Amino acid sequence: MISKAVHIGFIACCLAVLGACSHPEPQKSENPAPSKPALMAPFRYHKLIESSPGVYFDVLTWGRGKDSIGGYLILHSDSTGKKYTTITGDLEGSIQDVFNTDMNMDGNPEILILSKAKDTTAHYNMYAYEYINGKGNKLDFPKLSDKSKNVYHGGDNFYIEGGNLVREFPVYAGTGKDAKPTGKKKILQYGIRDNVFTVKDISPVDSTSIAKKDTTKKVIAKTIKQKSSGVIAKKKHPKKVQHTVKHKRKRHRSE
DSSP: OHHHHHHHHHHHHHHHHHHHHHSOOOOOOOOOOOOOOOOOTTEEEEEEEEEETTEEEEEEEEOSSOSSEEEEEEEEEETTTTEEEEEEEEEESEEEEEEEEOTTOSSOOEEEEEEEOOSSSOOEEEEEEEEETTEEEEEOOOOOOHHHHTTOOSOOEEEEETTEEEEEEEEEESSGGGOEEEEEEEEEEEEEETTEEEEEEOOOOOHHHHHHHHHHHHHHHHHHHHHHHTTTTSOOOOOOOOOOOOOOOOOOOOO
């Protein structure tokens, strides 16, 4: 009897193990983050910007063949005002980013398309539009001044700060292949006034140059003060020593 009971128990254990194997533990389901939909050729880039409730900008670039040339497209959708406009243009270089600003704080949004050209210095292009009453007005982005060009060798960084567009790049000394970075940065701040870009140099000032300027100013101020007091203009001459000759009067004796 005992051996039969043990045999039945062994069979029951085997059935339990087989049942467990046939019903594996449910795997934890992972919810992967939704991937960004791939763009259909010939489109290369897309960015959606909501400048205000109901006002959207879809910025796209497209082109077949070379990546260095193509076109850009700005689709403006104003569902509140029921205005839909399109702007297109030629694009040089590959797009880096798109900025939405209101630099002159007039309530009219600006769309800035930044692209990087492929050349020896990897210069940048900016395609800028200000939207007034739903219509995009193109703004000419200012070129670097001759002073900035002399120290420029690419490596730009663009960003929005305080509602303005800021551009900074490393300063180089020398020309051509002999140019070397100085460790300093050129910082330019762009704004808009009367539908025209303004540029302001906000680069950190070198303390050494300030000290030299202050010393020069002090020397000039001292020189002017001396001139006004006649120290430099008129030289002091030594006083002439007057020799007084005393003549003795002869006394005449009375005869």
